[in-house]
Amino acid sequence: MVKFDELKEIGKKWAAEYCEALNNTPSYQEAAKGWGIDFEGAMVFVMEASGEIEDDIVSFLDLKNGKCLGIKILSPGEKPPREPIMTLSAPFLTWRHLAFKEIDPIQSLMQGKLKLEGDMSLAMRYARAAMELANAVEKTDTSFFTRFDLGGE
Numbered sequence: 001m002v003k004f005d006e007l008k009e010i011g012k013k014w015a016a017e018y019c020e021a022l023n024n025t026p027s028y029q030e031a032a033k034g035w036g037i038d039f040e041g042a043m044v045f046v047m048e049a050s051g052e053i054e055d056d057i058v059s060f061l062d063l064k065n066g067k068c069l070g071i072k073i074l075s076p077g078e079k080p081p082r083e084p085i086m087t088l089s090a091p092f093l094t095w096r097h098l099a100f101k102e103i104d105p106i107q108s109l110m111q112g113k114l115k116l117e118g119d120m121s122l123a124m125r126y127a128r129a130a131m132e133l134a135n136a137v138e139k140t141d142t143s144f145f146t147r148f149d150l151g152g153e
Contacts, residue, residue, distance in 0.1 A: 002148055004055035004076050011057055014144040015071035019061075021139035022068040028132035029066035035126055036064035036085075044080055046089035051151030053092050060084065066129075086118025093152075096145040099137045105130050 022028050035041050041064045047057040060080040062069040074080065090098075094113055097103045106127055108114035116123055123130065 001054040002052050004057070007053070007055070007057060008073060008075075010144055010147070011059070011073040014140055015059055015073055017140040018136065019068040019071045021136040022063075022133070025132060025136050025139070028129065028136055031132045032063065032066040032126065032129040034065065035129060039122075040083065040085045041065075042080070042082060042084040044084045044087040045095075046087060047092040047095045048089060050091040050093050051149045053148055053150065057092065084118070086116060086123060089115045089117070091150075092145075093150040096150060098134055099142055099145045101134070101138075105134045 041062070043061045043063060045059045045061065047059075049056050055076050058074040058078075060072045060074055061084075062071070062081075072081065090108070090113060094103070094108065098105055098108065098114070103113065105114065109116055109120075109123065
């Protein structure tokens with residue numbers, strides 16, 4: 001079984017690449033224009049333990065007006081630096097499917113494969129930004145999603 005301590009550095013490296021990818025993606029910047037201006041823009045992604053991964057991987061994304069201000073990988077039990085506007089949760093395997101565009105993020109929300117805590121109407125208003133968040137993953141080292149056996153569905 002793979003514990004958080006074994007994933008922490010890999011996760012930090014990937015998070016830094018992902019933040020940089022968002023900041024270098026004009027289509028994301030345009031789609032997310034206005035995000036976090038009159039409301040908190042931070043989000044939390046929870047990659048739930050699955051397969052040989054024993055601990056959830058929780059990322060705090062600091063997003064504002066089409067920019068990624070930083071992404072922090074939280075240790076098990078660690079609280080985010082501030083309350084996020086929304087939290088997206090799914091088994092790690094589902095995140096892998098999203099990363100490789102095997103499933104659509106909006107359809108995944110509607111089908112309950114990707115769980116949302118927060119304002120669904122806000123998420124729908126920024127649906128294009130959500131698609132661009134997913135698309136930016138291809139500009140990262142995606143071996144983060146394939147390195148371990150995540151089990152089946």
